[in-house]
Amino acid sequence: MSGETKRVNFNFPQHLVEQADVLGEVEQRDRTEIVVTALREYLHDATTDEQIVQEVAGAYYDGRIDFEQLRVLVGPEKAGNFRLLKQQLDEEFIHDVAESMDFE
Amino acid sequence: MTLLVADTPSLVSIGCAEQYDPSALSLLFDGFDVVVPQAVVDEIETLASYDHDHRQPAQAAVDALDTARIVSQVNISESVPPLDLGERAAIELANDEQSQYLLCDEFTNLTLIASALDDAELLTTPALMTAFVDAGVLTKADAQAQLSEVAALRSWDNNSYYQRARRVLDQL
Numbered sequence: 001m002s003g004e005t006k007r008v009n010f011n012f013p014q015h016l017v018e019q020a021d022v023l024g025e026v027e028q029r030d031r032t033e034i035v036v037t038a039l040r041e042y043l044h045d046a047t048t049d050e051q052i053v054q055e056v057a058g059a060y061y062d063g064r065i066d067f068e069q070l071r072v073l074v075g076p077e078k079a080g081n082f083r084l085l086k087q088q089l090d091e092e093f094i095h096d097v098a099e100s101m102d103f104e
Numbered sequence: 105m106t107l108l109v110a111d112t113p114s115l116v117s118i119g120c121a122e123q124y125d126p127s128a129l130s131l132l133f134d135g136f137d138v139v140v141p142q143a144v145v146d147e148i149e150t151l152a153s154y155d156h157d158h159r160q161p162a163q164a165a166v167d168a169l170d171t172a173r174i175v176s177q178v179n180i181s182e183s184v185p186p187l188d189l190g191e192r193a194a195i196e197l198a199n200d201e202q203s204q205y206l207l208c209d210e211f212t213n214l215t216l217i218a219s220a221l222d223d224a225e226l227l228t229t230p231a232l233m234t235a236f237v238d239a240g241v242l243t244k245a246d247a248q249a250q251l252s253e254v255a256a257l258r259s260w261d262n263n264s265y266y267q268r269a270r271r272v273l274d275q276l
Contacts, residue, residue: 051262054262054263054264055264057264057265058264058267058268061264061265061268062268077215078212080214080215081211081212081213081214081215082265084214084215084218084226085211085214085228085265085268086268088226088227088228088230088231088265088269089230089231089234089268089269089272093231094231094234094235094238094272095235095238097205097227097231097232097235097238098235098236098238098239099239100106100136100204100205101106101131101135101136101235101236101239101241102105102106102135102136103131103134103135103239103241
């Protein structure tokens with residue numbers, strides 16, 4: 001593990017804890033390492049799954065998560081793209097585009 | 105008139121709804137001074153000549169380009185990111201012409217493209233359609249119908265930006 005750590009409390013189903021502990025004995029890893037590995041793999045899969053990424057972007061467009069939360073989840077490049085796309089639909093931007101047209 | 109440089113995918117997208125009256129394609133060319141690099145024209149003509157799904161909308165875009173200014177020689181600077189030739193030429197032209205907008209639907213490369221633009225603002229097709237409604241030149245129903253056609257062509261149904269654009273359009 002690298003970086004800062006934070007102590008959190010979770011209630012896990014008992015059988016999952018037992019499975020993790022048995023695997024830990026076999027692999028000579030502690031319970032925390034196994035949970036961290038599992039969570040890291042889940043987050044990697046989730047944030048590279050296009051459907052889930054689109055759901056995250058949707059939450060950002062709707063204002064349910066802010067840009068910093070978006071960036072943490074999908075990385076700076078995708079987050080930057082989603083921010084630009086959100087700006088496209090700002091009422092003021094749309095109005096400015098409409099005002100810039102000339103149909104005479 | 106306001107200068108707008110357009111990229112290949114956007115023009116082809118808007119071309120898929122040319123049967124509407126008014127069409128977003130005709131409004132684009134009526135409402136803006138559209139300028140495109142020859143590289144974009146070449147890409148659209150190629151799509152019109154062989155690509156099955158894009159042949160009709162690309163041909164509509166080719167026809168509409170009759171009224172646009174085509175710039176044959178664009179010297180692409182090294183600072184323009186390594187994208188498709190049409191995209192790179194469109195970015196360079198937007199900078200050279202100091203255009204107000206670059207019409208571009210490269211949703212996955214927008215940050216990269218924006219970083220290469222001097223003053224031009226990015227404009228996507230869903231935002232353009234919404235602006236037509238805001239300007240009172242396209243009904244909400246017609247914009248919804250034409251945007252649906254674009255989404256079908258571009259397989260945007262599961263794209264959250266398209267879904268958000270639909271909601272914004274619905275609420276106008």
